[in-house]
Each structure stands twice: as C-alpha cells, then as structure tokens.
Amino acid sequence: MNGTRASVRQLAQDVAAGVSADTAVTVGVCPPYVFIPQVSEQLDGTPVQVGAQNVADQDAGAYTGEVSAPMLREFGCRLAIVGHSERRLIYGESDELVTARYQKAIEHGLCPILCIGETLEQREAGETFAVVDRQLEAVLEKAGVHSLNQAVIAYEPVWAIGTGRTATPEQAQEVHEHIRRQLAARDPDVAGQVRILYGGSVNADNAGALFSMPDIDGGLIGGASLKAASFLAIVQAAVETQ
Numbered sequence: 001m002n003g004t005r006a007s008v009r010q011l012a013q014d015v016a017a018g019v020s021a022d023t024a025v026t027v028g029v030c031p032p033y034v035f036i037p038q039v040s041e042q043l044d045g046t047p048v049q050v051g052a053q054n055v056a057d058q059d060a061g062a063y064t065g066e067v068s069a070p071m072l073r074e075f076g077c078r079l080a081i082v083g084h085s086e087r088r089l090i091y092g093e094s095d096e097l098v099t100a101r102y103q104k105a106i107e108h109g110l111c112p113i114l115c116i117g118e119t120l121e122q123r124e125a126g127e128t129f130a131v132v133d134r135q136l137e138a139v140l141e142k143a144g145v146h147s148l149n150q151a152v153i154a155y156e157p158v159w160a161i162g163t164g165r166t167a168t169p170e171q172a173q174e175v176h177e178h179i180r181r182q183l184a185a186r187d188p189d190v191a192g193q194v195r196i197l198y199g200g201s202v203n204a205d206n207a208g209a210l211f212s213m214p215d216i217d218g219g220l221i222g223g224a225s226l227k228a229a230s231f232l233a234i235v236q237a238a239v240e241t242q
Contacts, residue, residue, distance in 0.1 A: 001032055002226055008035045012042045014228030018235070019048050025218065025238045028079050029225070030113075033067055040076035051079025054087060055110065057100035069108035080105045081220075083115040083135070085158045095138035103143050106150050113152045113220065114139060115199065116179075120159035128157075129178055136182065145186040148194045153179060154220040160200030162222060169209045169216075172198045176215035204233035211241040 003011070008031060019027050028049035031039045040050045056066035072080060082105060083098035098114075105112035116135040118128045132155065139147075155175050160166050167175075176196050183191035198210055199220030210216055218238055224230040 016046045018232040055080040080110045117156040154197040156199035166201040173213035207234040207237035
C-alpha cells in the first residue's frame with residue numbers, strides 16, 4: 001500500500017524503460033487497485049505485465065470492498081497475487097478463501113501467484129514443511145495439480161518479509177526443493193515446469209545468489225520494487241542466472 005499518482009507514474013515509466021522486448025525473463029508489476037488503470041495504460045505495448053495484489057473469490061454481487069477477476073481483466077491485468085502472508089496474517093484469510101481466490105483467477109484467465117510460507121515461530125518449531133504442505137494441499141485438493149500450469153508459486157518466509165532478514169540461498173533452496181518434490185509426487189511434468197519464486201527481502205545484493213539456486217525461478221519483490229533502479233537490478237540478476 002504505497003505510492004501516489006505521480007510517484008507511480010514515474011516508477012512505471014522507469015521500469016518500462018529498463019525492460020526491453022528481448023529481456024529474457026518475465027517481468028510483472030502489481031500496483032494497488034486504484035493505480036491499475038494508470039499503470040496498465042502506461043505499460044500497454046511493453047513486455048511488462050500488470051497484475052493485482054489480490055482478487056475476489058466471487059464474480060460480482062454484494063461483496064463490498066472486493067475487486068473481481070473480470071474487472072481486473074478489463075483493465076489489462078494478467079496476474080493476481082493470492083494468499084500473501086499479510087492477507088493471511090493481518091486480515092485472517094483462510095486456506096479455503098485463498099483457494100477460492102486462486103480458482104477465480106484461473107477461471108477468468110489471470111495467472112495467480114500463490115503465496116505460501118511459515119512464520120518465525122513455525123520455523124523455529126520445525127514446522128516449515130508442514131505449513132507449506134498444508135497451504136499448498138488446500139489449493140491442489142480443490143483446483144488440482146494441473147492448475148499450476150496456469151499459475152506461479154511464491155515461497156515467502158514470513159520472518160524474512162520487510163524485516164531485513166533474508167533466508168540464505170541454501171535455506172530458500174531447501175524449501176523450494178521440498179515444494180517441487182511434493183508436486184512431483186502428484187505429477188512430475190507439472191513439477192518440472194512450474195515457476196517457484198522466492199519472496200522475502202530480495203534485493204539487488206542477494207538476488208543473484210538466490211536465483212542461482214536450482215529450484216528458485218525468480219522473485220516476488222517487495223520493498224526493493226519501490227525504486228526502479230533496485231527492481232531493475234534484480235531483473236538483471238534473473239537474466240544473468242537463467
């Protein structure tokens with residue numbers, strides 16, 4: 001929840017200038033809802049995809065405060081974050097609600113970025129794998145593993161979001177590898193092609209080491225995306241570690 005019309009306009013302009021048609025990675029931005037029309041218009045015709053930070057679990061109706069997938073599509077969105085840790089922890093979104101949002105995104109042609117991850121307490125209790133398994137299974141039981149052909153997973157350890165603490169590349173890789181192994185038990189082809197992003201204080205300094213891990217396919221960038229220079233440096237790190 002950051003930005004003004006002026007700052008968002010400048011940020012989108014600078015990001016677009018730094019991502020060319022031959023940039024060899026997928027780049028997307030997810031501004032707050034009110035800025036989506038502005039950003040979508042600015043980035044029209046560029047390789048940068050536009051998404052939302054959430055999506056409703058319904059198509060239309062008496063759901064005040066929600067924004068539906070068809071509405072987002074109308075304004076050029078191709079992505080939607082679902083299950084972000086702040087939505088789960090601050091606003092109490094359950095695994096069931098996250099699953100419903102995920103399904104609506106896919107139903108209407110949006111690519112959901114499914115966020116899963118553990119808190120510091122859960123990590124220290126040795127529950128990391130159990131937590132990510134539970135969050136992932138809730139979606140797969142309803143939507144099926146093949147839904148991941150139209151989706152992206154983002155592992156975001158809650159203890160490393162906005163805290164300045166970052167999982168080491170080895171810690172992140174361990175969880176990414178576990179996630180892919182769990183998916184492979186259901187469908188090896190899906191497991192092999194699904195993109196698993198890391199989200200947890202990724203910055204220009206650590207992006208290269210994180211992205212060089214075999215099961216880390218990119219990043220879900222938070223604070224470092226608020227400045228074009230740092231965001232584009234992360235994009236470049238992704239290009240260099242493909």
